Amino acid sequence: MWRLRKVVSGSHFSFSSALRIRSSFYQSRTFSYIAEGQRVDTSTTSKPSFIHPSAIVHPNAVIGEGVSIGPFCSVGSSAKLGSGCQLYPGSHVFGSTELGDNCTLMTGAVVGDEYPGCTVIGSNNIIGYHAVIGVKCQDLKYKPEDECFLEVGHNNDIREHTSIHRSSKLTDRTVIGDGNFIMGSCHIAHDCKIGNCNIFANNTLLAGHVEVEDYVHTAGATVVHQFCHLGSFSFLGGGSVVSQDVPKYMMVAGERAELRGLNLVGLTRRGFSVVEIGGLRTAYRKIFMCFDANAGSFEERLAEVEQHEELVNVPAVRDMLQSIRSSFMQDRRGICKFRHWNFS
Template identity: 40%
Template structure:
């Protein structure tokens, strides 16, 4: 371990080998930090927070703070951060609330830029990118490989599908299906994230099937129920569509359309 002499680390904190903690950082009693992670200067890690291996948390972040929820009554809710994440300056991650599962979770290998806020009870997958000032309200879920452009705002309880892409300044008030690219306030669809899918190894046939499903949903003029039924039928022959089909079938808030 390498702990700067000005850092304040509670004796009850569990700090693994190879962890670096910078000047003036504060580590609370119920914090666990995994091997190889680095905590920059002036970082506060508090609450019941578990940080995995090989994370880099830069200066002035607030990790594991109380949720910004007026119903919160000091219950011992949690924050879990996986492995290999980069969390840049001035980010704030809150613990969960008992009104949900009591847990906020961030997965593995996420690239999170400055001033990002992850509110209580959010569930963030793996390999996502959050550009500067992206903000998640409470109870939001974000699928693997999703990209949120700078100043994206996501309303509470909204789901962001895997491999989706939000342009700069997007405001999401409804669920964003997997693979779809959106922008605007409120968000409107602008095709699929075909370039991202190519980079992640999707075949040409798979991408074409997703494009056809997108046209069924957004350009055919069909009522939503009929579009869902056609996409579910197409997914039987194109496994790449199953994620898309399941997501739009399960949407509780309605989808961006």
């Protein structure tokens, strides 16, 4: 239940007024809230909130129960903080921003900005030291009067110095799913769509409009070109520059990333069966590693596997084939190059 903390009375709000409230407001631990038009005395609540006297919290901000706001933090007029949120010293919530329950902002973290649009963050998220989440995008087509949006799910660990930007236009939004581990100094640009349970190692950089499915793992210093798609359970090697799609279950590496086989380690860890992995390996070899010089073109080999009765009965193989096909649809970038074998 959202409750509105009245930090100061009157129409004026300033840093000096926030400092003056200590004796009359905090020492008594009696706070006034507004909920559905009624005033509630929180001296009887089991989880009182704490706001440090040096923090600047706008009187119109909505603060849940058990919130802790540390020294030198700021919370804007349109912000909503769910119950149990913790703002460490020097963290800030700006603009139309909503934090779900039990979110933590480490020192120096900045969430939201004052531009039109909003940032909505789910529950149980950790925003790391000096991370910048939900600010305006770095896109020349963006117009300051346009609304822009960021939606973040639940249980994400977003580490230090990471930047995640809002969308570039009203008709789109940047979306982060649930349970992602986004390590230090990563960048997720405007209009990206990130699924669930992904791991982005340090300095992973995603350009605008990139789509990442589920359980994708990038190694350090990976760069992904605009509009690329990364399929579920794929792995991107360290230092890779990915300029085309990575189909499901595959592994790529290289300064201009090439397919390097299946992500067998990842598939095993995620509980894929021996039958599924065997089917994927057979299908991959038939499509990408055919040593027969008379085997036909890539399209012919792909069509042959699609008609292979035994292989297409394996759901994982069907998913991989569909992922490859989708990469060649209109407005898609095709798949990363694969090594051409020497038949001599």
